[in-house]
Amino acid sequence: MNPTPPFLRACVGEALARPPMWIMRQAGRYLPEYRALRSQHDFLTVCRTPSLAAEVTLQPLRRFALDAAIVFSDIMMPLEAMGVEIDFSPGPHVRRPLRSVADVDALKLPEAAAIAPYVAETIALLRPQLQVPLIGFCGAPLTLAAYLIEGKGSKDFSQMRRFMYAQPAAFGRLLDVLARTMARYLTAQVNAGAQAVQLFDSWAGLLSAREYARFAMPANRLILAAMAPLGVPRIFFAQDAAALMPQVMQLPVEVLGVDWRVPLQEVRAQVGPTRTLQGNLDPAWLFAAPQQVAAQGAQICAAAGGPHIFNLGHGILPQTPIEAVHALIQAVRQGPDLRQGAGQA
Amino acid sequence: MNPTPPFLRACVGEALARPPMWIMRQAGRYLPEYRALRSQHDFLTVCRTPSLAAEVTLQPLRRFALDAAIVFSDIMMPLEAMGVEIDFSPGPHVRRPLRSVADVDALKLPEAAAIAPYVAETIALLRPQLQVPLIGFCGAPLTLAAYLIEGKGSKDFSQMRRFMYAQPAAFGRLLDVLARTMARYLTAQVNAGAQAVQLFDSWAGLLSAREYARFAMPANRLILAAMAPLGVPRIFFAQDAAALMPQVMQLPVEVLGVDWRVPLQEVRAQVGPTRTLQGNLDPAWLFAAPQQVAAQGAQICAAAGGPHIFNLGHGILPQTPIEAVHALIQAVRQGPDLRQGAGQA
Numbered sequence: 001m002n003p004t005p006p007f008l009r010a011c012v013g014e015a016l017a018r019p020p021m022w023i024m025r026q027a028g029r030y031l032p033e034y035r036a037l038r039s040q041h042d043f044l045t046v047c048r049t050p051s052l053a054a055e056v057t058l059q060p061l062r063r064f065a066l067d068a069a070i071v072f073s074d075i076m077m078p079l080e081a082m083g084v085e086i087d088f089s090p091g092p093h094v095r096r097p098l099r100s101v102a103d104v105d106a107l108k109l110p111e112a113a114a115i116a117p118y119v120a121e122t123i124a125l126l127r128p129q130l131q132v133p134l135i136g137f138c139g140a141p142l143t144l145a146a147y148l149i150e151g152k153g154s155k156d157f158s159q160m161r162r163f164m165y166a167q168p169a170a171f172g173r174l175l176d177v178l179a180r181t182m183a184r185y186l187t188a189q190v191n192a193g194a195q196a197v198q199l200f201d202s203w204a205g206l207l208s209a210r211e212y213a214r215f216a217m218p219a220n221r222l223i224l225a226a227m228a229p230l231g232v233p234r235i236f237f238a239q240d241a242a243a244l245m246p247q248v249m250q251l252p253v254e255v256l257g258v259d260w261r262v263p264l265q266e267v268r269a270q271v272g273p274t275r276t277l278q279g280n281l282d283p284a285w286l287f288a289a290p291q292q293v294a295a296q297g298a299q300i301c302a303a304a305g306g307p308h309i310f311n312l313g314h315g316i317l318p319q320t321p322i323e324a325v326h327a328l329i330q331a332v333r334q335g336p337d338l339r340q341g342a343g344q345a
Numbered sequence: 346m347n348p349t350p351p352f353l354r355a356c357v358g359e360a361l362a363r364p365p366m367w368i369m370r371q372a373g374r375y376l377p378e379y380r381a382l383r384s385q386h387d388f389l390t391v392c393r394t395p396s397l398a399a400e401v402t403l404q405p406l407r408r409f410a411l412d413a414a415i416v417f418s419d420i421m422m423p424l425e426a427m428g429v430e431i432d433f434s435p436g437p438h439v440r441r442p443l444r445s446v447a448d449v450d451a452l453k454l455p456e457a458a459a460i461a462p463y464v465a466e467t468i469a470l471l472r473p474q475l476q477v478p479l480i481g482f483c484g485a486p487l488t489l490a491a492y493l494i495e496g497k498g499s500k501d502f503s504q505m506r507r508f509m510y511a512q513p514a515a516f517g518r519l520l521d522v523l524a525r526t527m528a529r530y531l532t533a534q535v536n537a538g539a540q541a542v543q544l545f546d547s548w549a550g551l552l553s554a555r556e557y558a559r560f561a562m563p564a565n566r567l568i569l570a571a572m573a574p575l576g577v578p579r580i581f582f583a584q585d586a587a588a589l590m591p592q593v594m595q596l597p598v599e600v601l602g603v604d605w606r607v608p609l610q611e612v613r614a615q616v617g618p619t620r621t622l623q624g625n626l627d628p629a630w631l632f633a634a635p636q637q638v639a640a641q642g643a644q645i646c647a648a649a650g651g652p653h654i655f656n657l658g659h660g661i662l663p664q665t666p667i668e669a670v671h672a673l674i675q676a677v678r679q680g681p682d683l684r685q686g687a688g689q690a
Contacts, residue, residue: 205550
């Protein structure tokens with residue numbers, strides 16, 4: 001009766017005539033209706049209130065023919081249950097950044113039900129309202145550790161790197177407790193109705209391949225292994241990770257997210273013909289003329305060379321013009337014949 | 346009478362028993378004597394006053410047995426002659442960021458003598474006082490363009506990427522005029538006495554290989570070609586450029602700087618046995634215990650596998666403990682036998 005939706009078919013390796021498509025941070029500041037809702041409620045209130053988080057999740061789907069929804073939240077939200085206090089202005093600020101071994105060892109491993117329970121509630125609220133699959137997500141342990149130690153966004157997260165080299169055992173414990181917490185948190189999201197999960201490793205590119213293998217990979221594997229019995233597709237997205245691709249490729253995931261820096265055809269050559277790739281238009285392209293945006297979208301579809309979920313190569317930027325998003329979606333949905341024409345334009 | 350110094354011998358491909366060594370940003374905030382001088386004079390005053398810039402250049406050489414000096418300045422200083430106003434707080438702030446084609450086309454191509462002339466004066470002042478070679482430098486055009494368009498440091502320089510995609514012709518003209526200015530500026534530095542030159546492409550990692558090849562490489566080549574007749578070694582340092590290494594390797598330079606993310610032995614395998622490599626200890630390592638710092642320094646010396654100039658993989662961090670720098674220098678200078686022991690510790 002209900003055929004499997006294109007997004008889930010692509011997740012498990014089906015190469016479709018036109019790739020399904022969603023947009024990282026598709027519910028966000030570039031949408032006037034999001035800004036209108038945010039003018040009434042602050043960011044944390046929206047995250048913590050299932051009716052508001054569900055409303056924001058649905059906003060882009062009313063406007064655009066997208067193939068998946070992703071629950072509105074932030075990667076930092078589950079850390080509150082570990083004993084971390086967080087503000088947003090607009091990026092995350094950790095009130096007391098972790099700077100000592102004692103700080104790390106004071107973190108709690110919370111019960112699943114205590115970890116941002118409003119996210120599972122939002123998922124349960126959303127599912128009956130959705131015509132497309134719903135994606136749950138969490139931050140990868142390295143990226144969460146980067147914010148916890150640095151305290152906020154940074155160009156180089158040097159505090160995190162200092163801690164990693166000076167206190168490698170404690171850094172390893174930090175990534176482990178984060179991984180165990182994220183495994184519980186994602187499991188709760190799937191139990192509530194999430195039909196796929198994505199891990200965001202936004203700061204993967206801060207580490208050399210040696211440190212990534214030593215610290216980040218075991219933590220990633222712990223989460224992904226915990227997801228295996230749940231039977232939902234797993235997506236792993238690492239940013240700025242060209243040098244880490246040989247390891248990231250080995251992760252047990254159905255879908256490999258690719259950031260804008262790496263040509264999709266190169267990743268395809270490395271991973272072989274069957275793995276699903278997700279990505280990877282640079283979100284900054286959406287500020288070019290609409291026909292240029294369309295041509296770039298078409299080029300990426302042509303470059304995928306196998307199972308593909310179209311997406312940006314990172315989160316959509318707050319000032320993105322809505323018309324550019326329309327042009328992109330139209331180009332991706334036109335299918336290969338028209339796309340070829342656009343690609344030659 | 347004066348044998349060629351180890352730094353210059355290594356630059357032209359000699360593999361020495363112990364690698365010569367200098368430290369990116371070796372004159373800087375981690376030194377108490379630098380902070381004392383800065384408490385009397387603001388950053389721009391130090392840059393623009395040859396006696397002060399020379400004093401700051403000499404400070405690390407009085408304290409440490411380093412094999413090269415690098416003139417104290419900032420990559421943004423030559424842009425003032427193009428009509429750009431810059432403040433520091435402490436990073437660079439461009440008063441009127443370039444946001445339109447007209448902004449780009451309003452930039453001047455200055456005469457060599459007008460481009461931060463105090464840098465050449467500082468070099469002339471320094472040379473008679475130095476026992477080691479003096480390095481001149483400039484920013485690579487892409488990195489300068491990133492600051493000019495964004496206006497300041499950024500995690501993702503999305504304004505720059507937006508401009509690049511939306512106005513590719515103007516972006517190309519911007520990199521070209523920057524390259525022509527930098528060629529004149531570096532030539533003036535060499536004429537004043539600089540014995541080697543380094544290009545810093547700190548934000549290379551923002552671009553995909555396609556865009557780097559299209560925009561950044563021609564500009565890099567223009568500068569490096571202008572340096573060729575001057576007969577001084579050329580060093581190219583790109584940060585976060587693992588995916589760009591195949592192109593960067595093709596640049597006509599004597600020395601390839603390697604950031605901390607890429608293992609030196611991998612770069613060696615790519616470039617072959619004769620090219621000089623410079624790098625690449627993560628500056629955050631200097632916050633670990635001194636014997637760990639020493640062991641890491643020794644590992645990097647062992648990994649170089651050919652002509653090598655020891656350096657950090659990026660600029661030294663402001664809070665770096667002086668003792669760690671001593672431990673690192675001692676480890677690198679101990680030579681291969683003792684280094685092997687340290688490497689096994």
